[in-house]
Amino acid sequence: MPAQFGLARKALAILAGSMVLLAACAAPNKLLVLEWSGYEDPDFWTDFQTANPDSAVTFEIGSSDADVLGKMEAGSQADVFHFYTGWQQLIVDAGVAKEIDTSKLTNWDKVPDSFKELGQVDGKQYFVPWDWGFTSILYNTDEVAGVDSWDVLFDPAYAGHISMWDDGPAAVTVSSYIHGWDETAITDAQLAQAEQEWKDQKDLNFHYWTDEYADLCPDVESGDIWIAYAWQGCYADRLYAEQAVAYANPVEGRNSWVGMYGINADTANYDLALEFLDMKLATLTCGNLPTLFYYGCVNQEVMDAIDDPVLVEAFGIDDPSILESTNFTPPVTDAQREAWTEMWANVKAD
DSSP states (O other), X not given: OOHHHHHHHHHHHHHHHHHHHHHHHHSTXXXXXXXXXXXXXXXXXXXXXXXXXXXXXXXXEESSHHHHHHHHHTTOOOSEEEEETTOHHHHHHTTOEEOOOGGGOTTGGGSOHHHHHHTEETTEEOOEEEEEEEEEEEEETTTOSOOXXXXXXXXXXXXXXXXXXXXXXXXXXXXXXXXXXXXXXXXXXXXHHHHHHHHHHGGGEEEEESOIIIIIHHHHHHTSOSEEEEEHHHHHHHHHTTOSEEEOOOTTOOEEEEEEEEEETTOSOHHHHHHHHHXXXXXXXXXXXIIIIOOEESOHHHHHTOOOHHHHHHTTTTOHHHHHTOEEOOOOOHHHHHHHHHHHHHHHHO
């Protein structure tokens, strides 16, 4: 067979396969979800599964917010996608998100307005919030008397026992807290200062962690890490293990992140995607989030019903002042994120 005919047949086969994939994604009882690893577990969409036993849900896994946005811009056929605060404007500007019809969400009234507003861009509801948590300093109370500021990450007294998350924007956030900078308007001079300070801090680290449960918690458990930039999931994990740990309330405030779900602007399954998000907010699915993953859920009825002492402590449920003084991750531009990521690459390369 001449080569050109072989190539033509391959091209037709690829095209046919693509048409089959598109047809599958557009089928009325099938959903493709662009998700983070772990959340594909049926425990985190169990209400939808129960209500829609004939619907097939499949998952594509993203590795970061940038990866999720990149996949969507590249034409992912995902009907629903999951990302975190700070990226709302970028995603809307990219044209990949469809406005949410909240009148069709039966569980929407269980979500506090403060969370709803985080999913709005230009006054329109583009995203449904779902999971949330704190970022603060997790520390070993056998080795550290107390922590009252983010600057403990730079304290040479704990050299070799500190761990920072491997993330440039997070590093800039910490620097902005310590110096009182406006995180949304970091100047070139401030960024240069932060870069040098993080370079100086580098030798204090036991390591930069990338996965909370895979390479942070085990080293907290072993005693190698005494002080860490951490989410409250690892804190709850260590409390359950009865390890001597605490979670700081820095004078600058904790940070908080919120997970959002968007619907693909090009989906053919808009109503089913809306139902999927509505069921995410339902009691059983939302309740599995704090009990199984130690992350908060935006369904306030679920959070109000928590009585497990470890989860009460991890979420500061008995102390509303914690959330009142918490800094929610603000939206920033693509250029800012690129600059901060480049800064962090310079830190690690130094």
